[in-house]
Amino acid sequence: xxxxxxxxxxxxxxxxxxxxxxxxxxxxxxxxxxxxxxxxxxxxxxxxxxxxxxxxxxxxxxxxxxxxxxxxxxxxxxxxxxxxxxxxxxxxxxxxxxxxxxxxxxxxxxxxxxxxxxxxxxxxxxxxxxxxxxxxxxxxxxxxxxxxxxxxxxxxxxxxxxxxxxxxxxxxxxxxxxxxxxxxxxxxxxxxxxxxxxxxxxxxxxxxxxxxxxxxxxxxxxxxx
Amino acid sequence: xxxxxxxxxxxxxxxxxxxxxxxxxxxxxxxxxxxxxxxxxxxxxxxxxxxxxxxxxxxxxxxxxxxxxxxxxxxxx
Numbered sequence: 001x002x003x004x005x006x007x008x009x010x011x012x013x014x015x016x017x018x019x020x021x022x023x024x025x026x027x028x029x030x031x032x033x034x035x036x037x038x039x040x041x042x043x044x045x046x047x048x049x050x051x052x053x054x055x056x057x058x059x060x061x062x063x064x065x066x067x068x069x070x071x072x073x074x075x076x077x078x079x080x081x082x083x084x085x086x087x088x089x090x091x092x093x094x095x096x097x098x099x100x101x102x103x104x105x106x107x108x109x110x111x112x113x114x115x116x117x118x119x120x121x122x123x124x125x126x127x128x129x130x131x132x133x134x135x136x137x138x139x140x141x142x143x144x145x146x147x148x149x150x151x152x153x154x155x156x157x158x159x160x161x162x163x164x165x166x167x168x169x170x171x172x173x174x175x176x177x178x179x180x181x182x183x184x185x186x187x188x189x190x191x192x193x194x195x196x197x198x199x200x201x202x203x204x205x206x207x208x209x210x211x212x213x214x215x216x217x218x219x220x221x222x223x224x225x
Numbered sequence: 226x227x228x229x230x231x232x233x234x235x236x237x238x239x240x241x242x243x244x245x246x247x248x249x250x251x252x253x254x255x256x257x258x259x260x261x262x263x264x265x266x267x268x269x270x271x272x273x274x275x276x277x278x279x280x281x282x283x284x285x286x287x288x289x290x291x292x293x294x295x296x297x298x299x300x301x302x
Contacts, residue, residue: 034255039262046266085273092265100258197270204277211284218291225298 006203009196016193023186036100039093045191046089047115049198051153053083054122058150061143070213073139076146077129078205080122082198087119102166110159111167118156121149135216 020041030037056079064072094112099105106112125145132138160167171179179187240248 034252036255036258036262038259042263042266082273085269089266089269092269093262096258096262096265100255201274201277204281208277208280208284211288215284215287215291218288218295222291222294222298225295 002203006200010200013193013196013200016189016196020186020190020193023189027183027186033101036097039097041187041190042194043090043093043097044187045194046086046093048191049194050083050087050090051157052195053079053086053198053202054118054150054153057083057146061146064139064143068136070135070139071210073143074206074209074213075202076143077126078202078209080125080146081205082201084119084122084126085201086194086198087115087122091115091119098166107166109166110163111156111165114152114156114159118149118152121152125149135213 024038024041027038029035057076060072060076060079063069064076091112094115095105098107098112125142128145129138129142132141159165160169
């Protein structure tokens, strides 16, 4: 059943993404930026998906510390790892966009820097997990670290409001945004497609984490025999 | 409507050669940037997906191996 749901979600994501590629290609160019502005259709959804993943990781980490249920630990690591890939998409597409519009690949601007720090923090979360052998200790330390890492997420989101930055103000999640309706619809659909893809990858990683736990148990059983 | 559509072309015809070259170069860089952006996004997501697929195979093999070991140990004892 779970397998069928995953395949269905993946198929829906693929259909939406292919359809969106067509819709994005026929939209008119943005007045000031031209064609490159279309990168927003991946740049923003990837960021939103990654940030949502961070929030899920935070909740799962808190729930693990409260309930000591390893399911939440598995969920936190699954959602964090997938989020890291999506955040990498956001950073790389942003960098390419910056090269075309600002003339530089990277600027140490509050939004860009805080997003990079966020990526490094969550990469550190995965490295920390590799460094600890004992499962309960690993899950507890990782949960505390994940809660700490999440403190950067609001900084990433609000950085463009708190400080003067090169990065433009939000045009989509903003009442004063100037995003035309047809562009908003395309962005929303791409957001749904990437969320579906994110969810499928998380479900697979979650299953893998649970299988890995079973493998650890079997290894201990074999050693005990 | 037709006049509006042809206006950029008319402006280009009146512009000096250098300006046309600059504009074509800008449009080319713009389009290349877009393509690289899309390619990069898909390469990252596909590379990660492949990583997950390979990990899945590794986990299945390891699970099979350990289950066989447990079964063999059970039979011996």
